[in-house]
Amino acid sequence: MKKTAISRRIANLGLACAITILAGCAAVQTTGSGEVGVDRKQYMSGMVSEAALEQEAAQQYATLVGQAKAQGALDSDAAQTQRVKAITQKLIQQVGIFRPEASNWKWETHVLTSDEVNAWCMPGGKIAVYTGLIKQIKPTDAELAAVIGHEMAHALREHSREQVSQQMATNLGLSVLSAITGAGPTADLGSALSDVMFTLPNSRTHEAEADRIGVELAARAGYDPRAAVTLWQKMGALSAGNAQPEFLSTHPSAASRSADLTAAANKVLPLYEQAAGKQ
Template sequence: MNTTYLLSRRFVSGAVLAAATALGGCAAVQTTDSGTVGVDRKQYMSGMVSEQALQQEAAQQYSSLLSEAKAKGALDRDAAQTQRVQAIARKLIAQVSVFRPDAANWKWDVHVLSLDEVNAWCMPGGKIAVYTGLINKIKPTDAELAAVIGHEMAHALREHAREQVSQQMVTNMGLSVLSAVTGMGATADLGGALSEVMFTLPNSRTAEAEADRIGVELAARAGYDPRAAVTLWQKMGALSAGNAPPEFLSTHPSAASRSTDLTEAANKVMPLYQQAGGK
């Protein structure tokens, strides 16, 4: 019998078994309430990746990033700009209990980093950064800036990073079989996985759609015109026309239907915006 073929079959069988074991450790969870926009997809999270552990890792990485930015003179350099971003974020944070009450007790933190990229993000547990490149190049209104920040906050509320890391862990279970066969090391690096998910890998279209809708509702409840999400993405698209897309777009794929979806979501939450004093 061909020993290479036999080894290959054993590897495949082992990988399937490992993947099945990992999948068996995943649980279907509902990370947020559906809100007015109706986000109610069940998500599968691995028991190997706890919410607490990921938030702790995010806090450590965030602290390191802020320390590095401060050392370079790139942390909250413009006081007025920082105050503007933080004021908008505070209004959005005040609305998070609509989607998940526990998030109101997260240790939210918001800073502006003097980096030229058009980018913003929110790490697990509510660690937010907005880059000056986004502010200076897009020149967003307060409502458009609320759409950006609300979108990123929504990723954290829905625990999209944990969902992606869970999927990576399931894959790594299969790879661990290969490492056992070949003698090559393979370890589960939570910090590395989080960094890759946050700053390298794109979100899925499903995750993007959920973040769009929740972000629009957060903005509306906070008193920001939800229709600004549409003009924001139009500005993003115009900036990338004929050039390499901004960093914000490179990890946030924009489907042709995005404007339509955002318009529908904005119309759905307009009563909330009006109740908050909007016109």
Template sequence: MIRLVRNLCAMGMAVLLAACAQVQTTQSGLVGVNRTQTMSSLVSEAELNQEAAAQYRQILAQAKAQGALDPSAAQTKRVQAISRKLINQVGVFRPDALNWSWEIHVLKSGEINAWCMPGGKIAVYTGFLDKIQPTDAELAAVLGHEISHALREHAREQVSRQMATGIGLSILSAVTGSQAVADLGSSLTQVMFTLPNSRSNETEADRMGVELAARAGYDPRAAITLWQKMERAGGGGTPEILSTHPSSQSRIADLRQAAAIVLPLYQGKR
């Protein structure tokens, strides 16, 4: 049995090494996002985007049935207008993203939350708009942050890690007979709505987000006041968006530094 487990582990490691590739999903921009990422060939960008689009359609259909899809025409128009200005700037990080099938909607929910799924599927919750009362620049900051997660394919990166873990577990299942590998859909759901992002992913999204905002004509320093307002909005608890987007004084300091780098871009737009 011990020899069998060792052989299976060796085979599993070979599969993992063959299935992983070192990639750079975006250009660095002024803020200097240069980390090399590890992606699994077991889940392609196209496959994940397709799954995200399917899940997004389900979310919109459910919201529509509940009367929760774009409940305020004024709010939806505002969110879409700011989002489109940011989307017009994504080519600085990855030109192909200009051709994504971007979609932008507001969902009625008391949660303080916003997200962007792979391939450019955006949602902002009314709880964020009503409770935070963001300025246009602060709204651009949160949208730029979430868009940047999609540009960097952070979801695919995390799903790749899950796939690798699943392969490792499937080695044990060969011995124990248990089912170990989750499907792509459930992995994406966990990554998008349950699991926290890594510190490096958050830092990248912060930095890229302020650059997108500055290039779109929004004061990048608003990212600092945004995160401060969201922390205060917790009232001793944690707003949903911060449960998967950890905040700290070091994060605020990094935002200040990134905002200073791209501030001339904003000032040149004025």
């Protein structure tokens, strides 16, 4: 077969894949907009269901927790763990504002002993905070609430599912093309989730949404939302002249981030003042 015929066949096949992929996507609104006004429509692939991703996340989380426990690295400091869980619980009580069904998620929080300055929340509410973040950043309760609220916001918005949907859609096209090109096998759901959670950076759009929702969750929970600004200043100072913290390596920081956080914090300041007055 001539090269032009092969190229034409690949192009047609690619077009067919694109149509198939687009047909399998649906525009959804995963959360309410809240006071911070996050209302972007998201496109999720039918190949990646919310339930399937949450199940995979739960399995991976259980494995990580089991490994940490075996190494004596799970919740090793009782006071530290209690502090993290108490802050997280206050934040969880606010998630219904953005996503009512998330109040019924099987939330779980652990502190993992690691020098990494990191924290994350997997789909379905599986949270980890690393001791490196606590020891090196030395966050106030409000700053710690900003970190955890930010990560919870990624889960509420299903940013992982959105990214995995894109990966799986791409892999669908590659798997079809591999019949012609001889390309290797594509990633499965588990490896795609691992890549999204621990390797690939979040987009600026995802980061901005998580920042804003996290700030509102913290404010509603009675934590000063302005602490998000000082938190990122500490993160930036830690990375100045040194290796970038793991948290920042997967969380790209735009020059306008501080200004955006300040604006969001000022918007929800009345919510904080109201919540603080009740405590």
